[in-house]
Amino acid sequence: MITTSQPDSGGHFGPYGGRYVPEVLMNPLEELEQAYYAARQDPSFQAELASLLKDYAGRPTPLYFAKRLSETLGGAKIYIKREDLLHTGAHKINNALGQILLARRMGKKRIIAETGAGQHGVATATVCALFGMECVIYMGEEDMRRQRLNVFRMRLLGAKVTGVTSGSRTLKDAISEAMRDWVTNVGDTHYLLGSALGSHPYPLMVRDFHSCMGIEARAQILEKEGRLPDQVIACVGGGSNAIGIFHAFMPDAGVKLVGVEAGGRSLAPGEHAARFAGGSPGVLQGCFSYVLQNGDGQISLTHSVSAGLDYAMIGPEHAFLADQGRAEYVPCSDADALSAAQTLARTEGLIPALESAHGVAEALRRAPAAKGEIFIVNLSGRGDKDIDIYRENLKELDEPESN
Amino acid sequence: MNPSRISKLFARCRAENEPALIAYITAGDPSLERTVSLVEAMELGGADLIELGVPFSDPIADGPVIMRATERALANGASLAGVLEVARKIRERSQIPILLFSYLNPLLSYGFERLAKDAVAAGVDGILMTDASVEEAGKFVPVVRAAGLDTVFLAAPTSPMERLKRVAEFSSGFVYLVSRTGVTGVRDQVAGSAAELVEKMRSVTDLPLAVGFGIAKAADAAAVAKIADGVVVGSAFVRIIESCDGSPELESKLELFTRELKLGAKAGRA
Numbered sequence: 001m002i003t004t005s006q007p008d009s010g011g012h013f014g015p016y017g018g019r020y021v022p023e024v025l026m027n028p029l030e031e032l033e034q035a036y037y038a039a040r041q042d043p044s045f046q047a048e049l050a051s052l053l054k055d056y057a058g059r060p061t062p063l064y065f066a067k068r069l070s071e072t073l074g075g076a077k078i079y080i081k082r083e084d085l086l087h088t089g090a091h092k093i094n095n096a097l098g099q100i101l102l103a104r105r106m107g108k109k110r111i112i113a114e115t116g117a118g119q120h121g122v123a124t125a126t127v128c129a130l131f132g133m134e135c136v137i138y139m140g141e142e143d144m145r146r147q148r149l150n151v152f153r154m155r156l157l158g159a160k161v162t163g164v165t166s167g168s169r170t171l172k173d174a175i176s177e178a179m180r181d182w183v184t185n186v187g188d189t190h191y192l193l194g195s196a197l198g199s200h201p202y203p204l205m206v207r208d209f210h211s212c213m214g215i216e217a218r219a220q221i222l223e224k225e226g227r228l229p230d231q232v233i234a235c236v237g238g239g240s241n242a243i244g245i246f247h248a249f250m251p252d253a254g255v256k257l258v259g260v261e262a263g264g265r266s267l268a269p270g271e272h273a274a275r276f277a278g279g280s281p282g283v284l285q286g287c288f289s290y291v292l293q294n295g296d297g298q299i300s301l302t303h304s305v306s307a308g309l310d311y312a313m314i315g316p317e318h319a320f321l322a323d324q325g326r327a328e329y330v331p332c333s334d335a336d337a338l339s340a341a342q343t344l345a346r347t348e349g350l351i352p353a354l355e356s357a358h359g360v361a362e363a364l365r366r367a368p369a370a371k372g373e374i375f376i377v378n379l380s381g382r383g384d385k386d387i388d389i390y391r392e393n394l395k396e397l398d399e400p401e402s403n
Numbered sequence: 404m405n406p407s408r409i410s411k412l413f414a415r416c417r418a419e420n421e422p423a424l425i426a427y428i429t430a431g432d433p434s435l436e437r438t439v440s441l442v443e444a445m446e447l448g449g450a451d452l453i454e455l456g457v458p459f460s461d462p463i464a465d466g467p468v469i470m471r472a473t474e475r476a477l478a479n480g481a482s483l484a485g486v487l488e489v490a491r492k493i494r495e496r497s498q499i500p501i502l503l504f505s506y507l508n509p510l511l512s513y514g515f516e517r518l519a520k521d522a523v524a525a526g527v528d529g530i531l532m533t534d535a536s537v538e539e540a541g542k543f544v545p546v547v548r549a550a551g552l553d554t555v556f557l558a559a560p561t562s563p564m565e566r567l568k569r570v571a572e573f574s575s576g577f578v579y580l581v582s583r584t585g586v587t588g589v590r591d592q593v594a595g596s597a598a599e600l601v602e603k604m605r606s607v608t609d610l611p612l613a614v615g616f617g618i619a620k621a622a623d624a625a626a627v628a629k630i631a632d633g634v635v636v637g638s639a640f641v642r643i644i645e646s647c648d649g650s651p652e653l654e655s656k657l658e659l660f661t662r663e664l665k666l667g668a669k670a671g672r673a
């Protein structure tokens with residue numbers, strides 16, 4: 001079993017990753033890579049980032065023992081990594097802070113980003129406000145409708161939110177539009193990509209900026225339990241929260257790493273975003289990895305109740321970990337995610353983001369048969385942004401007579 | 404191996420001091436059948452080489468005009484197999500060089516061995532992969548070349564000398580120089596960065612150089628013909644195809660516009 005995963009000089013994890021972009025972007029990506037490697041070695045950069053993560057974002061986040069939930073299920077002890085407590089409400093701020101420091105170091109004046117659920121957009125708008133940079137967020141119109149609250153938050157923070165009307169009007173189309181902006185304005189603009197996706201160095205850099213989650217969780221569980229967990233479970237859209245919490249556990253061969261993809265309405269084509277259940281390796285938006293596509297190599301439309309998981313490709317390092325058998329990936333349906341969110345809310349007083357609810361659902365499924373095991377579930381975000389969707393889907397709670 | 408149709412074209416153009424007019428069209432817009440007659444019209448108007456665009460669902464390097472063409476083509480059921488069939492029909496009655504212009508994923512999905520064989524059989528002369536750097540596409544080049552096809556790569560104003568050298572090494576037939584940073588689309592003026600890029604590229608290769616992106620009218624074609632071997636026009640053609648919405652006048656309009664561009668390009672050499 002592999003115990004580490006580092007890309008080669010071209011940014012490949014096994015065959016996955018790399019740089020599949022128009023020539024215009026090749027040199028900018030090389031410059032970004034060099035700047036990132038220099039920053040990674042620079043103690044002053046790391047110190048500034050650590051200080052912001054602590055005092056501005058609120059790290060370290062707690063590792064919380066969900067006692068009532070564990071007792072209810074009667075099996076594994078479930079610990080929850082509380083990324084939902086982080087400033088802006090999700091793990092996305094870790095990477096946004098890292099990349100904005102890098103952008104400033106590179107002399108960039110303008111920041112662009114894509115967003116699906118809006119959490120990365122909010123995190124980006126936040127750090128742009130903090131550093132006084134111009135900020136443009138691309139967001140599919142369907143996602144703008146689903147995540148209105150986050151659209152407003154971004155605007156309140158001073159960002160310009162540009163709706164994208166092409167394709168399925170979701171995250172994939174927002175990324176394409178952000179890439180078109182970047183290809184045009186590459187001189188003064190940094191593309192603050194929000195998931196462990198795209199061309200090298202993004203998957204590596206985004207993973208590194210999120211690896212604090214796993215490093216903290218590993219130390220916290222050793223302190224609380226005196227041993228490592230049996231399973232670490234996280235939802236996977238592009239895969240930033242999952243890769244961030246998995247990475248510190250990679251050398252620990254006894255720790256199962258479990259990624260949970262959006263199973264949507266069903267596993268029929270177009271009804272889900274579970275890349276390992278119907279996808280195959282291909283190239284999309286700068287990267288070679290598992291992607292949902294038809295027989296002609298056209299990218300499929302996807303569906304998930306959760307905008308943040310509603311994307312046709314999985315990050316390249318996850319594809320590598322799946323091939324190697326170091327991590328396993330399972331789908332979770334919309335219905336199971338919604339149900340898990342209610343269970344978590346009612347047993348622990350935690351309303352998860354819909355994305356994170358997919359990870360919670362898998363923990364609920366596995367826990368009863370796992371007596372004596374310890375699980376860590378990454379609660380990557382809180383559910384405030386999803387209240388409208390919860391209301392739409394849980395109408396029985398939204399009647400005047402409901403109790 | 405015999406010189407390719409593309410090489411022969413540029414050799415003739417150089418000998419006659421004539422600029423090559425390279426015309427892009429998204430195959431399948433408004434339909435695959437119509438693409439055959441549109442290409443014929445462009446050839447009649449003076450196009451010297453056809454870039455046959457393979458539609459892809461997520462065209463990150465294209466502006467709104469070609470994005471919409473792509474959406475129409477896909478909605479009409481266009482696929483790589485259909486595009487190769489278009490090439491075969493063009494080849495039945497014409498010797499105009501044909502360059503497949505595609506994002507990588509439809510080609511990967513088809514398989515490069517199979518593609519190289521089928522493309523040659525259909526009368527295609529070369530392949531350009533929009534979103535494949537020489538680093539990533541390099542491994543496909545031997546397969547494509549062994550079949551007798553040219554491989555054309557893009558060079559950009561952001562490419563430093565080392566990258567330009569690598570682009571030239573992997574290219575055959577010609578090198579496609581992107582006149583400016585940005586996506587495809589019509590612009591008011593051809594970027595000044597084009598001349599600088601041509602000069603840098605000339606210092607590293609003897610291959611013919613064609614300049615594209617943002618070239619929309621006769622005056623642009625003249626400006627580019629002054630500095631380069633070939634002038635590439637894409638979105639301006641696609642815009643006409645879009646505005647005609649399949650009307651029977653489309654062929655004559657395209658032919659007329661192609662003629663204007665060709666005259667403009669020639670005027671640049673006068």
